Amino acid sequence: MNKIKYKILKLIKKNGINNKIDIIIYNINKILIKIELNNINDKKKIESKIKKCIYKNIDKNIKIKIISNLKEKKYINNIKNIIVIASGKGGVGKSTISANIALTISNLGFKVGLLDADIYGPSIPLMFDIENEKISLIEIENCKKILPIIKYGIKILSIGFFSELNKAIVWRGPMASKAIKQFINESFWDKLDFLIVDFPPGTGDIPLSIIQELNITGVILVSTPQIISLIDVRKSIAMFNLKQINVPIIGIIENMSFFSPKESPNKKYYLFGEEGVKKMAKYLNIKFLGEIPIIESIRKYSDFGCPIVLKNEKKIYYIFLKIAKKIINFTYINNI
Numbered sequence: 001m002n003k004i005k006y007k008i009l010k011l012i013k014k015n016g017i018n019n020k021i022d023i024i025i026y027n028i029n030k031i032l033i034k035i036e037l038n039n040i041n042d043k044k045k046i047e048s049k050i051k052k053c054i055y056k057n058i059d060k061n062i063k064i065k066i067i068s069n070l071k072e073k074k075y076i077n078n079i080k081n082i083i084v085i086a087s088g089k090g091g092v093g094k095s096t097i098s099a100n101i102a103l104t105i106s107n108l109g110f111k112v113g114l115l116d117a118d119i120y121g122p123s124i125p126l127m128f129d130i131e132n133e134k135i136s137l138i139e140i141e142n143c144k145k146i147l148p149i150i151k152y153g154i155k156i157l158s159i160g161f162f163s164e165l166n167k168a169i170v171w172r173g174p175m176a177s178k179a180i181k182q183f184i185n186e187s188f189w190d191k192l193d194f195l196i197v198d199f200p201p202g203t204g205d206i207p208l209s210i211i212q213e214l215n216i217t218g219v220i221l222v223s224t225p226q227i228i229s230l231i232d233v234r235k236s237i238a239m240f241n242l243k244q245i246n247v248p249i250i251g252i253i254e255n256m257s258f259f260s261p262k263e264s265p266n267k268k269y270y271l272f273g274e275e276g277v278k279k280m281a282k283y284l285n286i287k288f289l290g291e292i293p294i295i296e297s298i299r300k301y302s303d304f305g306c307p308i309v310l311k312n313e314k315k316i317y318y319i320f321l322k323i324a325k326k327i328i329n330f331t332y333i334n335n336i
Ligand SMILES: Nc1ncnc2c1ncn2[C@@H]1O[C@H](COP(=O)(O)OP(=O)(O)OP(=O)(O)O)[C@@H](O)[C@H]1O
Pocket: 087, 089, 090, 091, 092, 093, 094, 095, 096, 097, 118, 121, 122, 123, 201, 255, 256, 292, 293, 294, 295, 296, 298, 299, 300, 302, 303
């Protein structure tokens, strides 16, 4: 047995696969190969190379099972891109940015869904004035599915629809990730080009277990320029970069960058510090996607249930348009 094991290891190395590998031979016809991967996307390619060389050089009737240290994430057929909007700290504008980006991408002609997965404070229903909407089910191929609510041309589901107002739900990691998974897999999104996910802030076990379940195309981080927010967002960056997680970071957005009073629009007051996110992005070699100033109407229209990009405020719309185009470009490059 050891002879065969050694032969297979040699063959695998000869085929240019240098990953750490362990081989268990049950009997001459059945082997298990454990392989250490850095990226789950390499699994299929390596698997087929290994199988090919064993079939060709040893025996084409051997049953080979290959397992890896990284878990394969579920791919959702009808959703082309899942974009997560995350932050280190709460209250930095993650939901505001999720809502406005979703609407801007939709305005460019894409089919967009918005999933409010922020179990700590789901605010999308308020921002879209759909707090009192009732969720309905639809039967598709003998299966009951949740029907997202359609508002301003996008499909929306929020964890807030399933919790009574003013009643806090005590979520645990597995419970939250199961609920989010159900939201994605057991809802009738139909075909989507983009599903924007407003993520719970931080690096606790809840965001972590959700990330492990989803096939995320890329993440966008949001931070204000103040030090306390930067410290927390760096923890989130480290989490997304973890070998076991390995979610591509599309870039970072600086929110509440500065304030310009109406009477002197060219003057900028850096209330939370100047260009903190921009500098950090450069230092960490992360793409800086744009800065959004503090503007009263952003807050006002969100509270009224109609995100600012739907209003005729060209300057703000162009800020979101530039960011949206960077996201779309990222997905084009990544989906090739
Ligand atoms: N650029 C901005 N200018 C003015 N107000 C803003 C801006 N960005 C966000 N806000 C306001 O700040 C508040 C917090 O924003 P938001 O709810 O989007 O943050 P969040 O990070 O999603 O918070 P949470 O983690 O609590 O869900 C909201 O009232 C929102 O309208």
